[in-house]
Amino acid sequence: MMTARLAFLVAATHTASALKPLASPVVIGGTTGAVTAALYGKLQRMESVFDSGLGRPALVGSEKLVRQTDKILWRAYSMASVTPGDVVPKVDFIKFRGLLGSAAPLYFVDSTGFQQAASQKGLFDGLPNPFGGGGSKPTPKKPSAGGNLKLPNPFGGAIEALLPPNRNENFMGSESVTKSAPVAPPPSSKPGAPDAQLLQALTTAPGGACYVLTSSEGVEACEEALAAYPSLKATIIAPANGVALSSDGDWVSARPQDLEGELVAPVALGDSGEGSLDVQDLAEVAIQASLRLSRDVERRIIRVVSSGGAAATRQNENYFTNVGGEKAAQREGDVTSVDWTATFSVLEEDVEVLKSPEESDWAAGTYR
Numbered sequence: 001m002m003t004a005r006l007a008f009l010v011a012a013t014h015t016a017s018a019l020k021p022l023a024s025p026v027v028i029g030g031t032t033g034a035v036t037a038a039l040y041g042k043l044q045r046m047e048s049v050f051d052s053g054l055g056r057p058a059l060v061g062s063e064k065l066v067r068q069t070d071k072i073l074w075r076a077y078s079m080a081s082v083t084p085g086d087v088v089p090k091v092d093f094i095k096f097r098g099l100l101g102s103a104a105p106l107y108f109v110d111s112t113g114f115q116q117a118a119s120q121k122g123l124f125d126g127l128p129n130p131f132g133g134g135g136s137k138p139t140p141k142k143p144s145a146g147g148n149l150k151l152p153n154p155f156g157g158a159i160e161a162l163l164p165p166n167r168n169e170n171f172m173g174s175e176s177v178t179k180s181a182p183v184a185p186p187p188s189s190k191p192g193a194p195d196a197q198l199l200q201a202l203t204t205a206p207g208g209a210c211y212v213l214t215s216s217e218g219v220e221a222c223e224e225a226l227a228a229y230p231s232l233k234a235t236i237i238a239p240a241n242g243v244a245l246s247s248d249g250d251w252v253s254a255r256p257q258d259l260e261g262e263l264v265a266p267v268a269l270g271d272s273g274e275g276s277l278d279v280q281d282l283a284e285v286a287i288q289a290s291l292r293l294s295r296d297v298e299r300r301i302i303r304v305v306s307s308g309g310a311a312a313t314r315q316n317e318n319y320f321t322n323v324g325g326e327k328a329a330q331r332e333g334d335v336t337s338v339d340w341t342a343t344f345s346v347l348e349e350d351v352e353v354l355k356s357p358e359e360s361d362w363a364a365g366t367y368r
Contacts, residue, residue: 023103024055024056024058024104025057025106025290026059027059028194029059030065030110030112032065032068033071033072033116034116034279035110035279035282036068036110037068038279039057039108039283040059040073040082041077042262042280043057043108043287044073045255045256045257054106057086059082059086059088060088061087075252076251076253077253078252094200094201097200097201104208106295107210108283108286108287109198111192111212111218112192112213112245112279112282114245114247116249190221190225192214192217192219192221193218194212203229209235210232210233211234211235211290212235212236213237213282214237214238215239216242216243216244219236223301230298233297234300235299235300235302236299236300236301236302237282237285237286237302239282239305239306240272240273241272242273243273243274243277243304243306244277245276245279245282246277246279247278247280248280254333254334255316255332256317260312260335261288262335264280264281265281265306265336266307266308266337266338267305267307267309268304268307268338269304269347270304275307276306277305278306285304288344289344291352292353292354293349294350300347309338310339310343311338314334316332
C-alpha cells in the first residue's frame, strides 16, 4: 500500500509540472489533541484542494493522542478521522530519525503545551465514530476451556502495524510499540520548546522545513532549542505577547475546499496584543505560511493577534454548494478568512499569490 502511494506521488510530481512541487506534511503532536487536531484536520482538507502541493498528512504521536485527535476531528471536522496507516509512534519517529521519505517533508510541531477545557457536544457527537475507541466497556467474556492462555503472535507485530492505532485492545495479545520498543527519555527542555531528540530527527531531511507552534511565552525557549540545529529551516508561529491560546468547543468547520483557509476571527500579525487566539487560527496561519512564504529560510518568527486583520469573508464553496444550488449555498453560509498577501506583507518577504481555479479559468485555459 505504501509502495503504491509513493508511486502515485512520484507520478503526480512528473505529470503536473506546472503545479507546485509536492510536499509531505507531518503533524508532530503535543501533549493534547486540540492543536494537533486543528493542524491535521486542516491539512487533511488541504490535500484535496487543487494545486495545494500537499500530500496526505502523517501524524506522529502516542496512541492516547491519536484517540484525542480522532474525537475532536469527528466533532469539529464533520466526522473526519485520523487515517490509521499514516500514524507513526513518536518513539519510532525519533528512533528512525524522521524516516517518512518521498516528497520534501513539512513538519508541523505542536509545542504549545495547550490544555483544552472540556468540550461541548458537537454536531455529530450523537453518532458513533466507527474509527475511534472509547464508548462503553465491553462485557467481560467468560474464560474459555483453555483458560486465559494467550498464544504468541507468529507475525512478530506485522499485523499489529496494520490495525488502526486507536483500537481498544492489542491484537493476539502483542505488546504495543511504546512498550515493546522503549527509548531513552528525552532531555529536559524548557516549556514551549521541542525536545532535542525530536529536533535532531528533523534535521535528517535536508529538503524539509519545520513550523513550530508554541505559546506566546515559549518563543524564546524555541529559539534557544533551535539554535543547536542551524541546518534545520524553521519558522516559529506563536500568539503575540499578551495573547493567550484558547479553543472554542462549539466550533465546527464549514468544510471549505479552496486555498484561502478558514479562520475563527480575522487575524493579523503583530508583536503584542490582548485577548485570546483560537488554536484553529494559529494552525491556519502556520499552514498558510508554508504555502505562501519561502521554505528556504533559516529562521523566522511569526506573531499572531486575534483581530484587526484584512478580513476576506466569502461564500463557502464545497461539494454541497456545487451540487445543491442556491439553497445549499445559503445553508453552507460564509467562511471567514483574510487577505493573506496583505497579512504576510509585514514580514517584508515575497508572498506567493495563490488562487483556486474557477470554472471560467478551466474553460478559457488561463489557469496558471
